Amino acid sequence: MTPSAIPLQPKVKYKKFNYKTEIEWKSGKRGESKCAGRPGILVSSPPEFRGEAGLWTPEEFYVSAIETCALMTFLALAGRKNLSFLSYRSSAEGDLEFVEGGYRFTRVTVRPVISISDPEARRAVLDTIMDAHKKCLITRSATAEVVLAPEIRVETD
Amino acid sequence: MTPSAIPLQPKVKYKKFNYKTEIEWKSGKRGESKCAGRPGILVSSPPEFRGEAGLWTPEEFYVSAIETCALMTFLALAGRKNLSFLSYRSSAEGDLEFVEGGYRFTRVTVRPVISISDPEARRAVLDTIMDAHKKCLITRSATAEVVLAPEIRVETD
Numbered sequence: 001m002t003p004s005a006i007p008l009q010p011k012v013k014y015k016k017f018n019y020k021t022e023i024e025w026k027s028g029k030r031g032e033s034k035c036a037g038r039p040g041i042l043v044s045s046p047p048e049f050r051g052e053a054g055l056w057t058p059e060e061f062y063v064s065a066i067e068t069c070a071l072m073t074f075l076a077l078a079g080r081k082n083l084s085f086l087s088y089r090s091s092a093e094g095d096l097e098f099v100e101g102g103y104r105f106t107r108v109t110v111r112p113v114i115s116i117s118d119p120e121a122r123r124a125v126l127d128t129i130m131d132a133h134k135k136c137l138i139t140r141s142a143t144a145e146v147v148l149a150p151e152i153r154v155e156t157d
Numbered sequence: 158m159t160p161s162a163i164p165l166q167p168k169v170k171y172k173k174f175n176y177k178t179e180i181e182w183k184s185g186k187r188g189e190s191k192c193a194g195r196p197g198i199l200v201s202s203p204p205e206f207r208g209e210a211g212l213w214t215p216e217e218f219y220v221s222a223i224e225t226c227a228l229m230t231f232l233a234l235a236g237r238k239n240l241s242f243l244s245y246r247s248s249a250e251g252d253l254e255f256v257e258g259g260y261r262f263t264r265v266t267v268r269p270v271i272s273i274s275d276p277e278a279r280r281a282v283l284d285t286i287m288d289a290h291k292k293c294l295i296t297r298s299a300t301a302e303v304v305l306a307p308e309i310r311v312e313t314d
Contacts, residue, residue, distance in 0.1 A: 014255030017205060019214070021221040023228055025245035031228050033221045037211050041198060041221075045229040048174060054194050057176070058226035058295050064178040064190045064198075065218035071180055071188050072202040072215060088182035096294065098171030104297035137253065138215050140261035141300050 028052065033061075059096065059105075065138045066108050066146055067092035073132035074112070083124055086115040086155055094144065105144035115153045122152050185209065190218075216253060216262075222295045223265050223303055224249035230289035231269070240281055243272040243312055251301065262301035272310045279309050 022034040023043070029051045033041045045051025046059055067090055078085065090112040097106045110133075116125055133139065133148040179191040180200070186208045190198045202208025203216055224247055235242065247269040254263045267290075271282055290296065290305040 014260075015205075016255075017203070017216075017253040017260075018250055019203070019216040019220050019253065020248065020250045021217055021224055022248045023221070023224050023246065025228060025232070029229065029232055031225065033225055035213060035217045035221070038213050038217075041213070043221075043225050043229075045233065046174070046176070048172075049229070050233065051229065056192060056195050056198070058222045058229060059174075059176040060178055060192045060195075061218045061222035061225065062295055062298060063176050064180070064192070064200075065215045065222060067178055067180050068188065068190055068200045068218065069215035071182060072186065072200075072206070072208065075182070075186055076202065076207065089180065091177065091179045093175055093177045096174040096176065098173075102292065102297055103171075103174075103294040105294075135259065137260040137262075138219055140259055141219060143298050143300055 030055065059094065062105060062142075063092050063094040063108055066094075066136070066142060066144075067110050069136045069138035070110050070112065070129075070132055070148065073136050074114075074129050077128050077132055077135075078125075081124065081128065083121065083128060084116070084118075085121075085125060086117055088112060088114050105142070107145045107147060108142065109147045109149060112148070112150045113153060114150065115155050117155055119154045122154065125152050126150060187212065216251065219262060219299075220249050220251040220265055223251075223293070223299060223301075224267050226293045226295035227267050227269065227286075227289055227305065230293050231271075231286050234285050234289055234292075235282075238281065238285065240278065240285055241273070241275075242278075242282060243274055245269060245271050262299070264302045264304060265299065266304045266306060269305070269307045270310060271307065272312045274312055276311045279311065282309050283307060 044055040047053045092110045094108040129150045139146040201212040204210045249267045251265040286307045296303040
């Protein structure tokens with residue numbers, strides 16, 4: 001075959017996914033966010049933007065979307081590698097700043113703390129959470145810079 | 158005063174805000190998203206990514222963050238204008254597509270349905286929801302194109 005006759009690599013066909021939510025205004029600064037088959041979540045604005053205290057806000061959904069995606073991507077990758085760990089928890093914080101005429105999130109920092117029992121697994125677990133960070137689809141959908149600062153703890157009896 | 162001696166306009170000092178969440182892995186593909194003083198939310202991946210059905214996902218948090226921010230910004234602007242309306246509900250959907258080596262949200266469409274009793278308020282309500290869309294800080298923090306498709310209904314007895 002001449003080079004020009006080499007058949008083109010068949011293209012991988014990637015699926016398109018679609019996610020739906022609903023919201024209903026209740027009264028004052030209170031709404032209920034809904035998603036089919038899930039419990040409803042009462043939402044408001046943060047108190048500093050004259051919202052009702054004690055309710056989830058769009059700002060927290062944004063930060064949690066990134067934080068939750070890091071965990072879920074880690075679980076998927078760790079599962080494929082049969083990597084075991086004892087616990088995973090993280091804290092996350094998002095910085096909202098006024099830039100170029102309006103407020104937006106400029107940075108979200110996620111700090112996972114992953115406990116393992118086998119010291120030899122430290123490298124693999126660290127590589128996996130960093131890989132999860134790179135592959136996180138919410139991070140790819142955010143203009144904020146997302147910083148991952150993981151800590152791997154070896155727990156011995 | 159010569160032009161060069163005109164004092165510079167004092168800069169408006171914009172505050173910086175910070176939003177914090179936490180997550181704890183429970184078992185399998187299940188975690189609990191937490192925020193101080195709010196009820197915890199059980200989360201997973203979507204079933205198509207091998208998650209547990211019936212739980213909120215990062216994808217839905219992302220879409221709801223945008224949808225909830227549109228409502229909350231509308232409530233703030235309508236309040237300032239003393240604009241009255243009977244009800245507000247919306248549906249939203251986000252398209253997740255594979256682009257440039259990974260999945261990300263390419264578009265989020267929010268469809269608010271706002272009911273009013275005074276037909277004369279239609280224009281002001283429409284202007285206000287479009288303005289809320291422009292000022293939505295989560296939309297500014299998202300790489301997805303956000304499309305707002307509002308409907309204003311006049312309800313007569």
